[in-house]
Amino acid sequence: MRSFYTASGHAPRLNPAYVKVEEVKVCSLASGSNGNIYYVEYEDTAIAVDMGISFRRLKSRALTRHIDLRKIKAVFISHEHSDHVYGVPALCRHTGAVAYVTRRTYDAMKSKYRPDQNSLHFFEIGTPETIGPFTIHSFHKPHDVEDPCSFRIEVAGVNIGVFTDIGDCCQGLEDNLKMCHLAFLESNYDREKLDTGRYPEHLKQRIISGYGHLSNIQSAEIVRRLNPPHLHTLFLSHISQENNTPSLAIRAFEDMRDKYEIRVMSRNEASDVWAVTTERARCLPNAIEIPKRLDRVPLPIPNSTL
Ligand SMILES: [Zn+2]
Ligand SMILES: [Zn+2]
Numbered sequence: 001m002r003s004f005y006t007a008s009g010h011a012p013r014l015n016p017a018y019v020k021v022e023e024v025k026v027c028s029l030a031s032g033s034n035g036n037i038y039y040v041e042y043e044d045t046a047i048a049v050d051m052g053i054s055f056r057r058l059k060s061r062a063l064t065r066h067i068d069l070r071k072i073k074a075v076f077i078s079h080e081h082s083d084h085v086y087g088v089p090a091l092c093r094h095t096g097a098v099a100y101v102t103r104r105t106y107d108a109m110k111s112k113y114r115p116d117q118n119s120l121h122f123f124e125i126g127t128p129e130t131i132g133p134f135t136i137h138s139f140h141k142p143h144d145v146e147d148p149c150s151f152r153i154e155v156a157g158v159n160i161g162v163f164t165d166i167g168d169c170c171q172g173l174e175d176n177l178k179m180c181h182l183a184f185l186e187s188n189y190d191r192e193k194l195d196t197g198r199y200p201e202h203l204k205q206r207i208i209s210g211y212g213h214l215s216n217i218q219s220a221e222i223v224r225r226l227n228p229p230h231l232h233t234l235f236l237s238h239i240s241q242e243n244n245t246p247s248l249a250i251r252a253f254e255d256m257r258d259k260y261e262i263r264v265m266s267r268n269e270a271s272d273v274w275a276v277t278t279e280r281a282r283c284l285p286n287a288i289e290i291p292k293r294l295d296r297v298p299l300p301i302p303n304s305t306l
Contacts, residue, residue: 042156088113142170
């Protein structure tokens with residue numbers, strides 16, 4: 001048998017390129033009715049789901065998490081509400097990302113938010129798209145817009161779900177959640193807080209209608225009932241500022257906290273970056289300190305068209 005050691009008795013020098021193990025990295029850069037963008041990175045490629053904040057804000061948040069926005073090759077658009085598409089044209093312009101959108105969603109958003117024609121790719125809901133090592137699966141969901149869908153991102157054997165803005169449980173959500181290792185799952189409102197809160201009646205009805213959003217109880221019930229076999233991490237997302245609190249959302253999942261790593265995504269800052277395998281998600285330490293004047297910090301984009 002050939003020895004691991006060389007004739008001189010020293011261990012051979014390994015090329016660091018072969019030693020380095022790349023991981024799937026996941027981060028919420030914004031989550032809530034004031035803007036959403038979810039980020040999945042693997043090696044030199046990243047996929048974003050939705051982009052509902054300004055590019056300036058995105059740059060600041062990415063910087064705090066040492067995320068290189070130039071890796072984003074595609075942004076998948078779930079629907080035309082502004083908290084999901086506001087920053088899509090700027091993201092495409094500044095990073096070269098391609099906007100993946102259905103024709104009907106594009107028609108519904110183009111008067112206000114129109115990415116450059118060269119940055120557009122139309123996809124069919126239910127037909128997987130491949131981008132480098134990524135496969136992006138989509139499914140129909142109930143929400144009060146033209147052509148709503150949600151996504152499951154598959155890369156390096158890991159499945160990440162981004163499931164927000166869903167009025168009620170549906171077959172697509174069930175089928176895709178069952179395949180996920182980690183899911184961003186909407187936990188939008190606490191029913192009692194909504195009922196007794198100051199939202200006008202028509203808005204309350206919209207939220208609970210079956211084409212609005214999932215409540216804490218609804219989300220928890222879906223996970224409890226499905227008991228997704230691969231799931232190890234849940235990121236509760238799109239939390240309402242008015243009708244929910246992080247602790248109320250977590251409380252609905254109290255009985256599942258031994259089973260899953262559960263975190264609440266913030267409306268106002270980026271989440272930690274998590275390294276995800278099929279077995280678990282590991283929270284990575286923040287790469288750099290947050291500068292005081294974020295707006296003054298330039299993002300190093302060579303050949304920028306800023
Ligand atoms: Zn939304
Ligand atoms: Zn929406």
